Amino acid sequence: MLLAIDAGNTNIVFALVDVEGGREIRARWRIATDPRRTADEYAVWLSQLLALEGYQRSDVTAVIVGTVVPRALHNLQVLASKYFRTDAVIAGQGAAQWGFALDVEEPNNLGADRALNVIAAHANHPGDLIIIDFGTATTFDVVDFRGAYKGGVIAPGINLSLDALVSAAAKLPRIAIEAPRDASVIGRNTVDQMHIGIFWGYVSMIEGLLARTKAEIGRPARVIATGGLAVLFEKHTDVFDIVEHDLTIQGLAMLWERGHGSG
Incomplete structure (x- = not known):
């Protein structure tokens, strides 16, 4: 099986993917990103989690890593070679080049x-696409019907927005990121006003940027939401056509198949 590793700024997701069985994700685990974490630490943690799911290290026959944290890459490569006896494929390099027009x-x-x-997204859905990934940052990516990447938007993630607000305003409390109790946008106390500003303000940002992006594309475009925080918004706006929580892991599996598998 393939161990697909998505190393983001906040978390690293490890997913066990059955590439012989239609890319089924058999298990997934998440750990806070820390570039200082060694290959040995990853191995102890992963070995225990694999065992809990009924697997062992020998079940992993290939590793692919996609990362936006360069400092984390070396220890993940050592993890692959030392504990899984395979060289990690690095997304975007060598046989794992992206393979689409930028x-x-x-x-x-x-x-x-x-x-x-x-x-x-392009492999799974026809036509023009707008991909929104809710992570440390919230990114909007535009892909045309031929699969070419046309550009996008980078906005602060909702947690970053809240952190900035709380750190800059001494009297404001730290609140949980969650939907307000109702649809009212007139808060009656400080905490409610913060929930409204953060949550409905963020929803309005999403809806506004999507409207502008669609107008600029000038053709119908599907909106695909992904990322750990997509679930926070999907029930409170109708602008998402599809929510795919494992889109990045799917991309890793497809990229590995393209250069190393049967796909």
Whole structure:
């Protein structure tokens, strides 16, 4: 089986993917990103989690890594070679080049997570696409009907927005990221007003940017939401056509298949 590793700024997701069985994700685990974490630490943690799911290290026959944290890469490569007896395939390099047109001014600066989302979204859905990934940052990526990446938007993630607000305003309390109790946008106390500003303000940002993006594309475009925080918004707006929580992992599996598997 394939161990697909998506190393983001906040968390690293490890997913056990059965590439012989239609890319079924058999298990997934998440750990806080820390570039100082060693291969030995990853191995102890992963070995225990694999055993809990009924697997062992020998079941992993290939490893692919997509990362936006360069400092984390070395220890993940050591993990693959020392504990899984295989060289990690690095998304975007060698046989795992992206394989789609990057119609932007700085193609080399596209993050691995966004490129992997493009691969999976275009493979799964026809036509023009807008991919929204809710992570540390919230990114909007535009893919045309031919699969070319046309550009997008980078906005602060909702947690970053809340952190900035609380750190800059001494009297404001730290609140949980959650939907307000009702649809009212007139808060009657400080905490409610913060929930409204953060949550409905963020929903309005999403809806507004999508409306502008669709108008600029000028053709019908499907909106695909992904990322750990997509679930927070999907019940409170109707602008998402599809929610795919494992889009980046799908992209890693597809990229590995393209250069190393049967796909």
